[in-house]
Amino acid sequence: MLQPADLSSRSIGIEIDGLVKRFGAVKAVDSVSLAVEPGEFLALLGPSGSGKTTILMAIAGFEYPDEGRIRVGGEDITWVPPSRRNLGMVFQKYTLFPHMSVLENIAFPLKMRGVGRAEREERARAALSTVRLDGYGERKPSQLSGGQQQRVAIARAIVYKPRVLLMDEPLSALDKNLREEMQIETKHLQREIGVTVVFVTHDQTEALTMADRVAVLDHGRLQQIGSPHDLYETPRTAFVAGFIGETNFCAGRTLCAGVAGQRISVALACGHAVEALAVGALAEGVPVKIAIRPERLSLVEAGGGLPARVEEAIYAGNATTLLLATPSGQTLRLRVPAGGAGGSPAIGEAVGLSWRAEDARAFGDAA
């Protein structure tokens, strides 16, 4: 039996340079440039219509860009037809060939590459074993469960040792438990065979769980690319702050000017002055949005900090989320981990809210 290592390939990187794709008047992808490192697991994350799938299809060769270049391993493949790109691809709906057995499906790419029958079968069986489906080779795809079918699809995509594996929301059709299991399994497999992966998803948890780096897209534009930690801790745009994890936004106006990363004072709509870090340079007196995570808010004695009133307490086992109304009529969420000191305040109780200035980020209109 072949070991997983036998499927490993010398991985290579991808460079996308100034990619533009228009559908009619709509720019589905708007001047996106990014680089994927060899052996890296990159997630393209965004809501529907953000252009993430279009970028993947351009890498796969199913969409040709209007502008820009795509290089894989330094070689310009922008205009190479999909069948000659030698990239692995896993689709959302498994897309196994229903008239072929599982083994024939996996052997298909090898057959197209002129590999002999005996070697084909041996390598297909090894790939089947890599995805832990030994003994299922003779079945038809329709006789497998959704999770098994997707594993076969992955085996078919890696059997010819592609340099890059492209995955288009491959787990979104699976139910929650299976999806979480497959996320970890896919991640392990990627590490074992060391292939470069570009993975499209609209599920931020999935992106954060699996990816080395995440590229966040919105309306065809690259918002930010970075490690899950970077995106969560230092979002560069209000969209990223809102899309990755949970965030409270408060509208306000700067009381002083500040350069990027500088601590500034902001007057909230209720007139209360708070502190936050400026994201980009901000002038004095401009409107800003302050983003702060629910778990970074803390409760202080009523009369201190930003005054608020407890509206609702939502108990979720490992944490309790408090919904707090501020004088300006806004509702903020505050998370108290379970097992902390002191009980939750009662509903209707007046409290004070505070946070460390470095946990709050002020986004100007441009961000």
Place this chain on the structure above:
Amino acid sequence: MSAQHRQGSSRHAGRAAIGAVAYAVTVFLLLPTLVIMPMSVGPERYLRFPPNGFSLRWYAEYFGDADWINATLFSLEIGVVTTIAATVVGTMLALALVRGRLPGKGLVELLVIGPVIVPHIALAVAMFLVFEQLRLTGTLLGFAMAHTILALPFVVFTVLAALYRFDADLERAALSCGAGPLRTFRHVTLPLIAPGVVSAALFAFIISFDEAVVSFFISNLDRKTLPRKMFEDIDYNVSPTLAAVATMLTLLTIVALVGSHLIKSRLDRRTRTATD
């Protein structure tokens, strides 16, 4: 008897009545066709119903008459050429309409539907005038061309239906596996739309084999198709041979339809996907 029970039985009676009407309509529609069968085995020189005996002499007459056999063979020849041409061209057209990015798709579609909308008699006159100039009347090529045009819409729409049921991502999967467009078609698309293509081919054959209007015009004295020969027979000597030929044509059509249904359901079973 409880009220509920009565209600149930009246619903049952209603359903039976609908069934009876449906069968009555079917029989009414089929009767003229079925009447021809007993008439074909009567021993007398004239068409008579009910027959006053049983004889296969009119079948023997048909097989013994070179005119009938030549017309039949010519019709078969035309049918086979038409089937191949219409299926190949129609499948390509359907693929182009679904997958292609060709400009003027609407116009192509309109041209394909054309032969269904234009009265056959008008088409027949037009073809006669053109074919006469080109010396194509009474030739295999002429008939095959005319019948291919008539069969094309049915082939295109049957294959289109199969293509719409087919998941285009399977083609993308094949391309990403390294199969070029032609091998993708051969290994993935064609096997999966095969039931539709087989139906389309049989449609094309039947349309050609019993096409009468156009054939009436573009036949000549030497070379005529079976339906044209049948027309002539009605005009000159109404013999029970005609009934025998009509019976055989009907049976052949039934066999073809049942056969196509069986092949289709077999292929369907083979290619069914889990997501269906």
